[in-house]
Amino acid sequence: QLQLQESGPGLVKPSQTLSLTCTVSGGSISSASYHWTWIRQPAGKGLEWIGRFSTGGSTNYNPSLKSRVIISVETSKNQFSLNLSSVTAADTAVYYCARFPWASYYGMDVWGQGTTVTVSS
Amino acid sequence: QSALTQPASVSGSPGQSITISCTGTSSDVGGQNYVSWYQQHPGKAPKLMIYDVINRPSGVSNRFSGSKSGNTASLTISGLQAEDEADYYCSSYTSSSTLVFGGGTKLTVL
Numbered sequence: 001q002l003q004l005q006e007s008g009p010g011l012v013k014p015s016q017t018l019s020l021t022c023t024v025s026g027g028s029i030s031s032a033s034y035h036w037t038w039i040r041q042p043a044g045k046g047l048e049w050i051g052r053f054s055t056g057g058s059t060n061y062n063p064s065l066k067s068r069v070i071i072s073v074e075t076s077k078n079q080f081s082l083n084l085s086s087v088t089a090a091d092t093a094v095y096y097c098a099r100f101p102w103a104s105y106y107g108m109d110v111w112g113q114g115t116t117v118t119v120s121s
Numbered sequence: 122q123s124a125l126t127q128p129a130s131v132s133g134s135p136g137q138s139i140t141i142s143c144t145g146t147s148s149d150v151g152g153q154n155y156v157s158w159y160q161q162h163p164g165k166a167p168k169l170m171i172y173d174v175i176n177r178p179s180g181v182s183n184r185f186s187g188s189k190s191g192n193t194a195s196l197t198i199s200g201l202q203a204e205d206e207a208d209y210y211c212s213s214y215t216s217s218s219t220l221v222f223g224g225g226t227k228l229t230v231l
Contacts, residue, residue, distance in 0.1 A: 037220070046124070046225040047159070047167065047210050060218050063122055096166055106214050107157035107172030114166055 004112035022097030033103035040093040125223035132229040143211030151192035155214035
């Protein structure tokens with residue numbers, strides 16, 4: 001059974017870069033049938049799609065975050081990563097990684113448990 | 122891209138049916154049949170309940186159903202149960218190949 005697990009620092013200073021990793025177990029990240037996505041949720045607020053990466057090489061980002069976001073994949077480690085630069089307190093949130101099986105249907109079917117990131121000095 | 126519009130809250134008694142709406146534009150909800158719905162209990166990750174407007178993943182109760190008319194999608198939960206109390210989010214693929222979520226709806230089972 002496919003599982004996703006987010007990891008990374010829980011505290012990031014303002015203006016620095018937030019870096020998170022999502023480790024995929026129970027399946028291969030290399031399949032071109034999936035998009036690998038990041039979503040975040042500030043405390044008490046709704047979900048926000050950050051972006052996605054396809055091992056076919058394409059990426060798409062939320063236009064509101066596009067200038068600060070890079071999502072990449074390390075297939076040898078079965079991981080994909082999120083880098084969000086120039087963070088502010090507004091980037092404080094629970095960050096989720098998820099799988100999007102676009103070749104089958106349009107919906108995120110497997111989610112990580114989420115990791116909390118706080119931006120504070 | 123603007124968030125899809127959902128009611129902030131809905132409520133219903135056990136056994137009743139409720140419907141949650143999700144309004145977008147012709148660039149997202151209305152443009153293609155790629156609307157999905159997620160259920161989120163407090164402190165938990167979201168769970169996919171409906172994909173491609175009307176389809177349920179394996180294991181999701183048939184009390185959950187989806188539909189769409191024009192730029193508005195809907196999630197209907199019939200035979201409400203206490204365990205259905207949660208936040209619900211819609212999401213749509215967009216004409217820009219991005220995804221957008223709704224603001225979320227808190228369902229209270231009275």
